[in-house]
Amino acid sequence: MGDLLQFLVTGITIGSIYAIVALGLVTIYSVTKVINLAQGEFVMLGGMLMFTFLNFNIPYWFAILFTLVLIIIVGWMMELTLIRPAKGANPISLIILTLGASLFIRGIASMIWGKDSVRVEPFTANDPINIAGAAITPQSIWVILLMVLIVFGLYILIDKTIIGKGFQASSANPNAARLMGISPKKMSSFSFVLSAGLGALAGMAIAPIMFPAYDTGLMLGVKGLSVAILGGLGSAPGAVLGGLILGLIESLGAGYVSSGFKDAIAFGFVLLILFIRPSGLLGEKSVGKGGL
Amino acid sequence: MVNQAEVQLSINNLSVSYGPIRALKGVSIEVRKGEIVALLGANGAGKTTLLQTISGLLKPISGNVYFKHLEITRKEPEKIVREKIIHVPEHRQIFGTLTVLDNLYLGAYHHYRKSGKKKLEEQIIQVFELFPILQERQKQLAGTLSGGQQQMLAIARGVMANPQVLLLDEPTLGLAPIIGKEVLELVTELNKTLGTTVLLVEQNVIASLKAADRGYVISNGEVVKEGSSKDLLLDDEIKEAYLGQAIS
Numbered sequence: 224m225g226d227l228l229q230f231l232v233t234g235i236t237i238g239s240i241y242a243i244v245a246l247g248l249v250t251i252y253s254v255t256k257v258i259n260l261a262q263g264e265f266v267m268l269g270g271m272l273m274f275t276f277l278n279f280n281i282p283y284w285f286a287i288l289f290t291l292v293l294i295i296i297v298g299w300m301m302e303l304t305l306i307r308p309a310k311g312a313n314p315i316s317l318i319i320l321t322l323g324a325s326l327f328i329r330g331i332a333s334m335i336w337g338k339d340s341v342r343v344e345p346f347t348a349n350d351p352i353n354i355a356g357a358a359i360t361p362q363s364i365w366v367i368l369l370m371v372l373i374v375f376g377l378y379i380l381i382d383k384t385i386i387g388k389g390f391q392a393s394s395a396n397p398n399a400a401r402l403m404g405i406s407p408k409k410m411s412s413f414s415f416v417l418s419a420g421l422g423a424l425a426g427m428a429i430a431p432i433m434f435p436a437y438d439t440g441l442m443l444g445v446k447g448l449s450v451a452i453l454g455g456l457g458s459a460p461g462a463v464l465g466g467l468i469l470g471l472i473e474s475l476g477a478g479y480v481s482s483g484f485k486d487a488i489a490f491g492f493v494l495l496i497l498f499i500r501p502s503g504l505l506g507e508k509s510v511g512k513g514g515l
Numbered sequence: 516m517v518n519q520a521e522v523q524l525s526i527n528n529l530s531v532s533y534g535p536i537r538a539l540k541g542v543s544i545e546v547r548k549g550e551i552v553a554l555l556g557a558n559g560a561g562k563t564t565l566l567q568t569i570s571g572l573l574k575p576i577s578g579n580v581y582f583k584h585l586e587i588t589r590k591e592p593e594k595i596v597r598e599k600i601i602h603v604p605e606h607r608q609i610f611g612t613l614t615v616l617d618n619l620y621l622g623a624y625h626h627y628r629k630s631g632k633k634k635l636e637e638q639i640i641q642v643f644e645l646f647p648i649l650q651e652r653q654k655q656l657a658g659t660l661s662g663g664q665q666q667m668l669a670i671a672r673g674v675m676a677n678p679q680v681l682l683l684d685e686p687t688l689g690l691a692p693i694i695g696k697e698v699l700e701l702v703t704e705l706n707k708t709l710g711t712t713v714l715l716v717e718q719n720v721i722a723s724l725k726a727a728d729r730g731y732v733i734s735n736g737e738v739v740k741e742g743s744s745k746d747l748l749l750d751d752e753i754k755e756a757y758l759g760q761a762i763s
Contacts, residue, residue: 385620385627392610392621399608402570403676404596404625 225356230478231471236363236432238470239370240266243425244447245454245462246377247418253394253457254407254414257306257317261325263444264332265419268294269426270435271332274341283344291423297328298419302412310408325444332437343430366428373421374463381459386413449493455506464504469493520547521583523712524569524600524680529578531561531568538564540736541578546680551706551713553727553744555720555753561736562716563605566682569714570602571595582680596625601678605685605716607669611658615649618657618668622675638675645701645708646671663694667701674705680712681705687719695719699726724748 244262251259272293276286305320312320346365351358381387393400393410401407426435433439450469454461469489476488496504524546531539539561546552554562567573569580571592579588582598592602610618619642620627623635630638643650646667652660657668666686673681683702687695699719703726705711717723724730724744732740732753740750747753 385624388613388617388621389624391613395610395612396608398572399604399610400621401572401592402596402602402604403621403672404593405621406591406593 226478228355229357229359230474232357232359232363233478234471234474235467236366236470237429237473238467239366240425240429240443240466241446241450241469242370242463242466243373243421244443245450245466246373246459247421247425248447248451249454249457249459249462250377250418250421251414252451254390254410255306255317256314257321258314258448258456259415259418260318260322260444260448261301261328261440262418262422262447263440263442264325264328265294265298265422265440266426266429266443267332267435267437267440268297268328269423270343270430270433270439271336271341271426271437273427273430274336274343274435277344283346287427290427291420294423294426295416295419298415298422299412301419302415306411306415307408325440329437329440336437338437340434340436341430342434343427345431346428349431360432362428362431366432369424369428370463373424374459377459390414446489449490453493453496453503455503458503458505461503461505468504520549522546523548523583524714525581526565526569527579527581529565529568529575529580531564531573531575538736539568539575542733542736542738544731544738546712546714548712549706549710550729551703551715551727553723553730554714554716554733555723555730555747556733560733562733563684564736565733566602566604566684566714566716569595569682570600572602593625596676599677599679600682601673601676601680602682603669603673603684603686605688607662607665609657609660609665609668609672611656613657614653615655615657615660615668616653618672619649619653619675622672623677625676642671642674645674645705663690663698666690666694666698670698670701670705674709674711678711680714682714682716684716685718686715687717687722696722699723702726720753721748 244266247262248259251257269290272290273286276289281289301324305324306317309317309320345362347361349360349362351360381390389400389405390410390413392403393405393407397407446469450465451462453469454465472492473485473489477485480488522545526542526544528541528543529539530537530541542565554565556562564573568575571590574589579586582600585598587595587598610621619639620635623630623638648664649668649671652664657665660668670686686698686702690698699722702713702715706713715723715727724747727744729743730747731738
């Protein structure tokens with residue numbers, strides 16, 4: 224019983240991170256139709272910058288703020304210097320550009336921080352809490368809480384504000400949205416800024432648990448992308464559901480089968496679901512949605 | 516009387532091409548304040564191209580578009596919207612996954628912050644007076660409305676943008692004749708009550724000329740005829756081309 228609870232909490236924790244990475248991907252995809260392969264790098268930068276700022280003895284909450292702002296600037300610059308000049312290129316070319324950005328950021332990171340993993344202090348004192356035989360670290364609870372807050376925040380932003388509605392409009396029909404005065408360029412920038420911010424938060428929250436290194440973003444990006452596809456690319460609730468499922472399968476697989484097999488089990492399961500539901504768990508089938 | 520009114524939209528010698536294909540060949544059109552002007556012509560004549568060029572979605576290869584004394588040629592659509600030239604595109608193009616109310620608020624996107632919540636709510640009430648069916652359906656997803664209601668919503672969304680000039684592209688396309696008539700009556704009412712200038716692209720020649728003050732006939736990207744609605748309705752060529760035979 225204790226083991227199971229332990230695996231579940233670990234699974235939900237890592238699943239929350241996958242969910243946040245996938246939400247970042249979905250945000251950019253829904254308005255630009257670009258799959259941002261550098262999404263994992265935002266997460267990596269989150270951990271590494273946090274490490275550096277803490278090394279400079281910058282107070283913890285300021286370090287979080289600086290990291291967040293810096294990564295948002297990185298995301299914004301990425302849209303401005305990479306995606307926008309190539310506007311009109313087809314999505315595949317844009318996706319390859321983001322792959323380039325990913326390799327570039329990873330290369331710079333390896334020059335700055337070297338190849339070793341770094342250790343980042345947790346948000347709060349991290350003595351595990353014992354619940355029914357499972358040791359749960361407070362950082363896990365922070366991660367899960369962060370995911371819940373992000374989901375709630377995104378819901379308010381996208382569903383309750385005019386900017387968010389403009390975002391949905393631009394994603395559904397960019398030309399009709401332009402005729403309302405909604406600039407697709409601004410929405411594209413907005414999506415990159417938002418995604419970078421999400422990636423940064425995920426990176427900072429998970430850093431004390433997974434000891435980031437310059438190449439952490441690669442696997443997280445791949446997992447995030449699998450999760451986004453599993454959930455039905457473009458669906459935010461699907462991304463969250465997919466993230467939690469992948470995290471749980473990974474953790475249960477590692478616990479009950481073998482930790483060496485955890486990725487094989489997780490990806491095998493993703494493939495299985497996609498065989499049964501090619502459009503993903505909550506993906507929309509390609510039918511019309513109003514208008515002609 | 517209408518003829519002396521201020522020119523709101525003037526299109527001079529406008530040419531547009533899609534790659535090697537010339538869609539508009541030196542079109543000149545004038546729309547005066549408070550008028551309803553009908554653009555007539557067969558499918559593929561260039562009517563939609565003209566509207567899309569005015570609203571900035573397409574860029575012309577030559578010629579220019581003036582709104583009053585301001586040149587708006589080649590400006591981005593988001594900028595042109597702020598001059599209150601509002602294009603209601605063909606096929607309605609409402610946001611089907613959002614509610615009717617959200618669609619209306621999005622219509623007001625360009626002046627949302629300037630107007631403030633309270634003023635917008637008043638404006639929505641005004642729009643509901645013109646389009647009572649939308650009030651009943653305000654919480655419904657726009658994609659679940661009937662075709663006629665969606666068209667009403669598309670026009671209402673345009674009205675929310677405070678248009679000085681409304682560019683309406685085929686507002687009766689795909690609607691039952693009686694619903695189409697209702698839509699055109701609404702356009703006339705909008706023109707009368709709000710004083711909105713309307714440039715109307717329509718397939719239904721008789722109905723649109725009856726609603727309009729003047730009309731232009733476009734064929735193969737050129738203006739081939741213009742005149743008051745009355746004259747055009749009596750014109751032999753028009754009778755032959757559009758009224759003599761069944762309109763598909």
